[in-house]
Amino acid sequence: MKVEFVLNGKKVVVDVEPNELLINTLRDKLGVKSVKYACGIGECGNCTVLIDGEPVLSCLTLTVDVNGREVVTDEGLSREGLTKLQKAFIEEGAFQCGYCTPAFILMGEYLLREKQNPSIEDVKEYLKGVLCRCTGYINIFKAVLKTSSRREDSGNA
Protein backbone atom coordinates (compact mmCIF):
# COMPACT_ATOMS: atom_id res chain seq x y z
CA MET A 1 0.00 0.00 0.00
CA LYS A 2 1.20 3.49 -0.80
CA VAL A 3 1.45 5.68 2.28
CA GLU A 4 2.15 9.39 2.20
CA PHE A 5 3.02 11.47 5.23
CA VAL A 6 5.13 14.39 6.38
CA LEU A 7 8.30 13.26 8.14
CA ASN A 8 10.27 15.95 9.96
CA GLY A 9 8.85 18.61 7.67
CA LYS A 10 9.33 16.74 4.40
CA LYS A 11 6.73 14.85 2.44
CA VAL A 12 7.59 11.16 2.05
CA VAL A 13 5.93 8.39 0.08
CA VAL A 14 6.59 4.74 0.95
CA ASP A 15 5.21 1.47 -0.25
CA VAL A 16 4.44 -0.80 2.73
CA GLU A 17 2.65 -4.01 3.61
CA PRO A 18 -0.37 -3.44 5.90
CA ASN A 19 1.37 -5.31 8.72
CA GLU A 20 4.43 -3.07 8.66
CA LEU A 21 5.13 -1.20 11.89
CA LEU A 22 6.00 2.48 11.81
CA ILE A 23 9.28 1.90 13.66
CA ASN A 24 10.48 -0.43 10.89
CA THR A 25 9.45 1.94 8.11
CA LEU A 26 11.26 4.81 9.83
CA ARG A 27 14.45 2.89 10.58
CA ASP A 28 14.73 0.56 7.59
CA LYS A 29 13.18 2.52 4.74
CA LEU A 30 13.62 6.15 5.72
CA GLY A 31 16.93 6.01 7.59
CA VAL A 32 15.58 7.54 10.80
CA LYS A 33 17.76 5.86 13.39
CA SER A 34 16.94 7.93 16.48
CA VAL A 35 13.78 5.87 16.92
CA LYS A 36 14.87 2.91 19.02
CA TYR A 37 13.53 -0.58 19.30
CA ALA A 38 13.77 -2.04 22.80
CA CYS A 39 10.91 -3.95 24.42
CA GLY A 40 8.49 -4.17 21.50
CA ILE A 41 5.53 -4.49 23.89
CA GLY A 42 4.69 -0.94 24.88
CA GLU A 43 6.56 -0.90 28.18
CA CYS A 44 9.72 1.12 27.59
CA GLY A 45 8.79 4.12 25.41
CA ASN A 46 12.06 4.12 23.49
CA CYS A 47 10.26 4.04 20.12
CA THR A 48 8.34 7.26 20.88
CA VAL A 49 7.58 9.60 17.96
CA LEU A 50 5.25 12.59 17.70
CA ILE A 51 2.28 12.06 15.40
CA ASP A 52 0.38 15.29 14.71
CA GLY A 53 2.26 16.71 17.69
CA GLU A 54 1.26 14.00 20.17
CA PRO A 55 3.67 11.36 21.51
CA VAL A 56 2.83 7.76 20.59
CA LEU A 57 4.70 4.45 20.33
CA SER A 58 5.93 3.62 16.82
CA CYS A 59 6.37 -0.08 17.65
CA LEU A 60 2.61 -0.44 18.18
CA THR A 61 1.57 1.77 15.23
CA LEU A 62 0.87 0.46 11.75
CA THR A 63 2.57 2.58 9.10
CA VAL A 64 -0.67 2.66 7.08
CA ASP A 65 -2.24 4.57 9.98
CA VAL A 66 0.03 7.61 9.54
CA ASN A 67 -1.16 8.21 5.99
CA GLY A 68 -1.82 11.96 5.61
CA ARG A 69 -0.39 12.77 9.03
CA GLU A 70 2.74 14.42 10.38
CA VAL A 71 5.51 12.46 12.07
CA VAL A 72 8.32 14.12 14.03
CA THR A 73 11.38 12.34 15.42
CA ASP A 74 14.43 13.64 17.25
CA GLU A 75 16.09 14.42 13.90
CA GLY A 76 13.22 16.76 13.09
CA LEU A 77 13.80 18.88 16.19
CA SER A 78 17.39 19.75 15.34
CA ARG A 79 17.12 20.69 11.68
CA GLU A 80 18.38 24.18 12.54
CA GLY A 81 21.00 23.06 15.03
CA LEU A 82 20.65 21.57 18.49
CA THR A 83 17.67 22.71 20.53
CA LYS A 84 18.10 24.21 24.01
CA LEU A 85 16.96 20.93 25.51
CA GLN A 86 19.40 18.89 23.45
CA LYS A 87 22.22 21.22 24.57
CA ALA A 88 21.09 20.89 28.19
CA PHE A 89 21.23 17.10 27.90
CA ILE A 90 24.88 17.39 26.89
CA GLU A 91 25.71 19.89 29.64
CA GLU A 92 24.04 17.84 32.34
CA GLY A 93 25.44 14.53 31.14
CA ALA A 94 21.89 13.24 30.91
CA PHE A 95 22.84 9.95 29.30
CA GLN A 96 25.30 7.12 29.37
CA CYS A 97 24.61 4.64 26.60
CA GLY A 98 22.27 7.09 24.91
CA TYR A 99 19.74 4.53 23.72
CA CYS A 100 16.78 6.16 25.48
CA THR A 101 17.92 9.74 24.86
CA PRO A 102 15.89 10.48 21.70
CA ALA A 103 12.66 9.40 23.42
CA PHE A 104 13.43 11.47 26.52
CA ILE A 105 14.19 14.50 24.38
CA LEU A 106 10.91 14.13 22.45
CA MET A 107 8.95 13.86 25.70
CA GLY A 108 10.90 16.77 27.19
CA GLU A 109 10.20 18.96 24.17
CA TYR A 110 6.55 17.93 24.32
CA LEU A 111 6.38 18.90 28.00
CA LEU A 112 8.06 22.27 27.40
CA ARG A 113 5.57 22.97 24.63
CA GLU A 114 2.60 22.09 26.89
CA LYS A 115 3.72 23.74 30.13
CA GLN A 116 5.53 27.04 30.52
CA ASN A 117 6.98 26.39 33.98
CA PRO A 118 6.95 22.68 34.70
CA SER A 119 7.54 21.50 38.25
CA ILE A 120 9.73 18.50 39.00
CA GLU A 121 6.48 16.55 39.42
CA ASP A 122 5.40 17.57 35.90
CA VAL A 123 8.74 16.42 34.53
CA LYS A 124 8.38 13.05 36.24
CA GLU A 125 4.81 12.71 35.00
CA TYR A 126 5.58 13.51 31.36
CA LEU A 127 8.76 11.44 31.22
CA LYS A 128 7.53 8.41 33.15
CA GLY A 129 6.75 6.45 29.99
CA VAL A 130 10.40 6.23 28.95
CA LEU A 131 12.72 3.81 30.71
CA CYS A 132 16.46 4.42 31.15
CA ARG A 133 18.41 1.44 32.45
CA CYS A 134 21.82 2.98 32.99
CA THR A 135 22.15 6.59 34.01
CA GLY A 136 19.11 7.03 36.18
CA TYR A 137 16.79 9.95 35.86
CA ILE A 138 18.25 12.77 37.94
CA ASN A 139 20.36 14.38 35.23
CA ILE A 140 17.57 13.97 32.70
CA PHE A 141 15.17 15.83 35.01
CA LYS A 142 17.84 18.50 35.59
CA ALA A 143 18.29 19.02 31.86
CA VAL A 144 14.57 19.55 31.31
CA LEU A 145 14.21 21.93 34.28
CA LYS A 146 17.30 23.88 33.23
CA THR A 147 15.89 24.40 29.74
CA SER A 148 12.63 25.64 31.18
CA SER A 149 14.32 28.21 33.45
CA ARG A 150 16.56 29.40 30.61
CA ARG A 151 13.60 29.93 28.36
CA GLU A 152 12.00 31.98 31.09
CA ASP A 153 15.17 34.12 31.42
CA SER A 154 15.31 34.90 27.72
CA GLY A 155 11.60 35.76 27.83
CA ASN A 156 12.19 38.35 30.53
CA ALA A 157 15.22 39.88 28.90
Next chain:
Amino acid sequence: MYRLPGFEYYRPLSLEEALVLLDKLEDAMVLAGGTDLVLDLKTGRYKPKSIVDTSGLKELKYIVDTGEALRIGALTTIQELVDSPIIASKTPLLWEAAREFAYWQIRNMATIGGNLCNASPAADTAPPLLVYEAVVKAVSTSGERYIPVTEFFLGPRRTALDKKELLVEVVVPYRNLERHGYAYRKIGRRRGHDISIVSVAVALRVDDGLITDTRIALNSVAPVPIRARSIEEFLLGKEPSIDLFREASKLVDRDISPISDVRAPAEYRLHVSRILVEELLLKSYKRAFKGGFE
Protein backbone atom coordinates in the same frame (compact mmCIF):
# COMPACT_ATOMS: atom_id res chain seq x y z
CA MET B 1 8.43 -9.01 18.71
CA TYR B 2 9.84 -6.93 15.93
CA ARG B 3 7.41 -7.79 13.17
CA LEU B 4 3.75 -8.64 12.75
CA PRO B 5 2.39 -11.74 11.02
CA GLY B 6 0.47 -11.14 7.80
CA PHE B 7 -3.24 -10.45 7.64
CA GLU B 8 -5.81 -9.13 5.20
CA TYR B 9 -6.20 -5.45 5.95
CA TYR B 10 -9.37 -3.40 5.63
CA ARG B 11 -9.68 0.27 6.39
CA PRO B 12 -13.34 1.31 6.36
CA LEU B 13 -13.98 5.00 5.68
CA SER B 14 -17.36 5.04 7.41
CA LEU B 15 -19.14 3.25 10.23
CA GLU B 16 -21.53 1.69 7.73
CA GLU B 17 -18.64 0.28 5.71
CA ALA B 18 -17.09 -1.13 8.89
CA LEU B 19 -20.33 -2.92 9.78
CA VAL B 20 -20.66 -4.40 6.29
CA LEU B 21 -17.08 -5.69 6.55
CA LEU B 22 -17.69 -7.25 9.97
CA ASP B 23 -20.85 -8.88 8.59
CA LYS B 24 -19.04 -10.27 5.56
CA LEU B 25 -15.62 -11.28 6.91
CA GLU B 26 -15.26 -14.69 8.55
CA ASP B 27 -12.32 -14.32 10.92
CA ALA B 28 -11.83 -10.62 11.55
CA MET B 29 -10.68 -8.55 14.51
CA VAL B 30 -11.26 -4.86 15.05
CA LEU B 31 -8.25 -2.57 15.44
CA ALA B 32 -8.74 0.68 17.39
CA GLY B 33 -5.75 2.23 19.22
CA GLY B 34 -3.58 -0.87 18.81
CA THR B 35 -1.94 -0.87 22.24
CA ASP B 36 -3.47 -4.26 23.02
CA LEU B 37 -4.23 -5.81 19.62
CA VAL B 38 -0.95 -5.00 17.86
CA LEU B 39 0.88 -6.42 20.87
CA ASP B 40 -1.32 -9.55 20.85
CA LEU B 41 -0.67 -10.02 17.12
CA LYS B 42 3.06 -9.83 17.82
CA THR B 43 2.95 -12.41 20.59
CA GLY B 44 0.58 -14.67 18.63
CA ARG B 45 -2.23 -14.53 21.21
CA TYR B 46 -4.55 -13.82 18.29
CA LYS B 47 -4.10 -14.93 14.67
CA PRO B 48 -7.03 -13.41 12.81
CA LYS B 49 -7.30 -13.76 9.04
CA SER B 50 -8.43 -10.15 8.69
CA ILE B 51 -8.01 -6.86 10.49
CA VAL B 52 -10.67 -4.17 10.26
CA ASP B 53 -8.83 -0.96 11.14
CA THR B 54 -11.39 1.44 12.58
CA SER B 55 -8.83 4.00 13.72
CA GLY B 56 -9.77 6.41 10.91
CA LEU B 57 -13.45 6.66 11.94
CA LYS B 58 -13.44 10.18 13.39
CA GLU B 59 -17.21 9.99 13.85
CA LEU B 60 -16.59 7.68 16.85
CA LYS B 61 -14.57 10.31 18.73
CA TYR B 62 -16.76 12.52 20.90
CA ILE B 63 -17.87 13.33 24.43
CA VAL B 64 -21.45 14.60 24.68
CA ASP B 65 -23.26 15.60 27.87
CA THR B 66 -27.00 14.85 27.65
CA GLY B 67 -27.70 16.30 31.11
CA GLU B 68 -28.30 12.79 32.51
CA ALA B 69 -25.35 10.89 31.10
CA LEU B 70 -22.17 11.29 29.11
CA ARG B 71 -22.14 9.70 25.68
CA ILE B 72 -18.55 8.81 24.84
CA GLY B 73 -17.59 7.69 21.33
CA ALA B 74 -15.76 4.35 21.35
CA LEU B 75 -12.64 5.76 19.69
CA THR B 76 -12.19 8.56 22.22
CA THR B 77 -8.66 8.14 23.54
CA ILE B 78 -7.81 7.83 27.21
CA GLN B 79 -5.84 11.11 26.99
CA GLU B 80 -8.95 12.82 25.57
CA LEU B 81 -10.80 11.64 28.71
CA VAL B 82 -8.02 13.08 30.88
CA ASP B 83 -8.13 16.40 29.01
CA SER B 84 -11.92 16.72 29.17
CA PRO B 85 -13.33 19.10 31.83
CA ILE B 86 -16.71 17.39 31.32
CA ILE B 87 -15.27 13.98 32.25
CA ALA B 88 -13.47 15.52 35.24
CA SER B 89 -16.59 17.22 36.61
CA LYS B 90 -19.37 14.76 35.72
CA THR B 91 -17.65 11.39 36.02
CA PRO B 92 -14.69 11.97 38.37
CA LEU B 93 -14.09 8.25 38.96
CA LEU B 94 -13.61 7.67 35.23
CA TRP B 95 -11.34 10.72 35.10
CA GLU B 96 -9.18 9.45 37.96
CA ALA B 97 -8.87 6.02 36.33
CA ALA B 98 -7.94 7.66 33.00
CA ARG B 99 -5.21 9.72 34.71
CA GLU B 100 -3.71 6.58 36.23
CA PHE B 101 -3.88 4.74 32.90
CA ALA B 102 -0.37 3.82 31.68
CA TYR B 103 1.54 6.87 30.40
CA TRP B 104 1.31 9.63 27.77
CA GLN B 105 2.27 7.65 24.69
CA ILE B 106 -0.16 4.83 25.50
CA ARG B 107 -2.97 7.18 26.58
CA ASN B 108 -2.72 8.98 23.25
CA MET B 109 -3.31 5.71 21.42
CA ALA B 110 -5.59 3.58 23.63
CA THR B 111 -9.35 4.10 23.32
CA ILE B 112 -12.18 3.61 25.79
CA GLY B 113 -13.91 1.17 23.41
CA GLY B 114 -10.72 -0.81 22.90
CA ASN B 115 -10.06 -0.99 26.62
CA LEU B 116 -13.51 -2.59 27.13
CA CYS B 117 -13.46 -4.87 24.07
CA ASN B 118 -10.03 -6.23 24.94
CA ALA B 119 -11.77 -7.53 28.09
CA SER B 120 -8.65 -7.81 30.18
CA PRO B 121 -9.40 -8.64 33.83
CA ALA B 122 -7.18 -5.59 34.52
CA ALA B 123 -9.05 -3.13 32.24
CA ASP B 124 -8.49 0.27 33.84
CA THR B 125 -11.73 1.92 32.70
CA ALA B 126 -13.85 -1.02 33.90
CA PRO B 127 -14.10 -0.35 37.67
CA PRO B 128 -15.42 3.22 37.26
CA LEU B 129 -17.75 2.20 34.43
CA LEU B 130 -19.11 -0.66 36.59
CA VAL B 131 -19.76 1.84 39.39
CA TYR B 132 -21.56 4.27 37.08
CA GLU B 133 -23.46 1.29 35.62
CA ALA B 134 -22.51 2.42 32.15
CA VAL B 135 -24.10 0.89 29.09
CA VAL B 136 -22.38 0.20 25.78
CA LYS B 137 -24.01 0.62 22.40
CA ALA B 138 -23.32 -2.25 20.00
CA VAL B 139 -24.29 -1.96 16.34
CA SER B 140 -24.28 -4.33 13.40
CA THR B 141 -25.87 -4.39 9.95
CA SER B 142 -28.98 -5.89 11.57
CA GLY B 143 -29.48 -3.14 14.15
CA GLU B 144 -28.33 -1.84 17.50
CA ARG B 145 -28.62 -2.85 21.13
CA TYR B 146 -27.43 -1.61 24.51
CA ILE B 147 -25.46 -3.87 26.86
CA PRO B 148 -24.89 -2.94 30.53
CA VAL B 149 -21.17 -2.99 31.39
CA THR B 150 -22.11 -5.22 34.34
CA GLU B 151 -23.08 -7.89 31.76
CA PHE B 152 -20.46 -7.08 29.12
CA PHE B 153 -17.49 -9.12 30.37
CA LEU B 154 -18.00 -12.89 30.06
CA GLY B 155 -14.47 -14.03 30.90
CA PRO B 156 -10.85 -13.09 30.27
CA ARG B 157 -10.80 -11.65 26.72
CA ARG B 158 -14.45 -12.58 26.17
CA THR B 159 -17.31 -10.09 25.84
CA ALA B 160 -21.03 -10.17 25.15
CA LEU B 161 -20.38 -8.67 21.70
CA ASP B 162 -21.24 -10.74 18.66
CA LYS B 163 -18.47 -11.12 16.03
CA LYS B 164 -20.46 -8.94 13.66
CA GLU B 165 -21.07 -6.19 16.21
CA LEU B 166 -19.02 -3.07 16.79
CA LEU B 167 -18.98 -1.23 20.11
CA VAL B 168 -19.59 2.38 19.06
CA GLU B 169 -20.47 4.27 22.24
CA VAL B 170 -20.21 4.14 26.02
CA VAL B 171 -23.10 5.80 27.87
CA VAL B 172 -22.17 6.82 31.42
CA PRO B 173 -25.12 7.92 33.56
CA TYR B 174 -23.96 10.33 36.24
CA ARG B 175 -27.06 12.16 37.46
CA ASN B 176 -28.08 9.59 40.06
CA LEU B 177 -24.55 9.52 41.52
CA GLU B 178 -24.19 13.25 42.07
CA ARG B 179 -24.89 12.96 45.80
CA HIS B 180 -22.51 10.05 46.31
CA GLY B 181 -19.04 10.30 47.76
CA TYR B 182 -16.52 8.47 45.63
CA ALA B 183 -12.94 7.23 45.65
CA TYR B 184 -10.56 5.39 43.33
CA ARG B 185 -7.18 3.77 43.78
CA LYS B 186 -4.94 1.69 41.57
CA ILE B 187 -2.09 -0.43 42.85
CA GLY B 188 0.69 -1.37 40.43
CA ARG B 189 4.42 -1.84 40.65
CA ARG B 190 5.15 1.61 39.26
CA ARG B 191 2.63 4.40 39.65
CA GLY B 192 0.38 4.59 36.63
CA HIS B 193 2.77 2.75 34.37
CA ASP B 194 2.11 -0.85 35.14
CA ILE B 195 -0.87 -3.11 34.64
CA SER B 196 -2.87 -3.04 37.84
CA ILE B 197 -2.37 -5.52 40.66
CA VAL B 198 -5.76 -4.37 41.83
CA SER B 199 -7.83 -1.22 41.28
CA VAL B 200 -10.89 -0.30 43.25
CA ALA B 201 -13.63 2.25 42.55
CA VAL B 202 -16.22 3.11 45.19
CA ALA B 203 -19.31 5.33 45.34
CA LEU B 204 -21.34 5.69 48.54
CA ARG B 205 -24.52 7.55 49.41
CA VAL B 206 -25.86 8.28 52.86
CA ASP B 207 -29.31 9.77 53.55
CA ASP B 208 -30.58 10.63 57.04
CA GLY B 209 -27.62 8.86 58.63
CA LEU B 210 -28.07 5.55 56.78
CA ILE B 211 -26.32 4.09 53.76
CA THR B 212 -28.77 4.12 50.87
CA ASP B 213 -26.46 3.01 48.05
CA THR B 214 -22.96 1.55 47.76
CA ARG B 215 -21.19 0.58 44.58
CA ILE B 216 -17.80 -1.12 44.72
CA ALA B 217 -15.93 -2.40 41.67
CA LEU B 218 -12.53 -4.08 41.38
CA ASN B 219 -10.28 -5.27 38.57
CA SER B 220 -7.45 -7.83 38.39
CA VAL B 221 -8.90 -9.99 41.18
CA ALA B 222 -11.35 -12.16 39.21
CA PRO B 223 -11.69 -13.49 35.64
CA VAL B 224 -13.46 -10.22 34.79
CA PRO B 225 -13.69 -6.78 36.41
CA ILE B 226 -16.47 -7.15 39.00
CA ARG B 227 -18.78 -5.49 41.50
CA ALA B 228 -18.44 -6.54 45.14
CA ARG B 229 -22.13 -7.36 45.60
CA SER B 230 -21.75 -9.04 49.01
CA ILE B 231 -20.33 -5.88 50.54
CA GLU B 232 -22.87 -3.66 48.78
CA GLU B 233 -25.78 -5.70 50.18
CA PHE B 234 -24.23 -5.86 53.65
CA LEU B 235 -23.90 -2.08 53.88
CA LEU B 236 -27.37 -1.18 52.64
CA GLY B 237 -29.50 0.47 55.32
CA LYS B 238 -26.73 0.50 57.95
CA GLU B 239 -25.30 3.43 59.85
CA PRO B 240 -21.80 4.25 58.55
CA SER B 241 -18.90 3.91 60.96
CA ILE B 242 -15.22 3.01 60.86
CA ASP B 243 -16.00 -0.40 62.40
CA LEU B 244 -18.74 -1.08 59.89
CA PHE B 245 -16.46 -0.34 56.95
CA ARG B 246 -13.77 -2.61 58.42
CA GLU B 247 -16.23 -5.43 58.88
CA ALA B 248 -17.63 -4.91 55.38
CA SER B 249 -14.20 -4.95 53.75
CA LYS B 250 -13.60 -8.52 54.97
CA LEU B 251 -16.56 -9.69 52.90
CA VAL B 252 -14.58 -8.94 49.74
CA ASP B 253 -13.35 -12.57 50.02
CA ARG B 254 -16.79 -13.68 48.86
CA ASP B 255 -16.73 -11.50 45.78
CA ILE B 256 -13.25 -11.94 44.40
CA SER B 257 -11.12 -14.92 43.34
CA PRO B 258 -7.62 -13.57 42.76
CA ILE B 259 -4.90 -15.65 41.14
CA SER B 260 -1.12 -15.45 41.45
CA ASP B 261 0.76 -14.13 38.44
CA VAL B 262 3.93 -12.24 37.56
CA ARG B 263 2.55 -9.07 39.10
CA ALA B 264 1.48 -10.36 42.53
CA PRO B 265 0.53 -13.47 44.51
CA ALA B 266 -3.15 -14.19 45.19
CA GLU B 267 -2.72 -13.68 48.96
CA TYR B 268 -1.36 -10.19 48.41
CA ARG B 269 -4.22 -9.27 46.09
CA LEU B 270 -6.77 -10.47 48.65
CA HIS B 271 -5.07 -8.57 51.47
CA VAL B 272 -4.74 -5.35 49.48
CA SER B 273 -8.32 -5.61 48.23
CA ARG B 274 -9.62 -5.67 51.83
CA ILE B 275 -7.47 -2.72 52.80
CA LEU B 276 -8.43 -0.70 49.74
CA VAL B 277 -12.14 -1.36 50.13
CA GLU B 278 -12.03 -0.15 53.75
CA GLU B 279 -9.89 2.87 52.89
CA LEU B 280 -12.03 3.88 49.91
CA LEU B 281 -15.32 3.46 51.77
CA LEU B 282 -13.97 5.85 54.40
CA LYS B 283 -12.70 8.26 51.78
CA SER B 284 -16.02 8.17 49.94
CA TYR B 285 -17.85 8.90 53.16
CA LYS B 286 -15.50 11.78 53.94
CA ARG B 287 -15.97 13.22 50.48
CA ALA B 288 -19.74 13.00 50.76
CA PHE B 289 -19.72 14.78 54.12
CA LYS B 290 -16.57 16.86 53.85
CA GLY B 291 -15.33 15.64 57.21
CA GLY B 292 -15.97 12.05 58.04
CA PHE B 293 -15.97 10.63 61.54
CA GLU B 294 -13.20 12.74 63.14
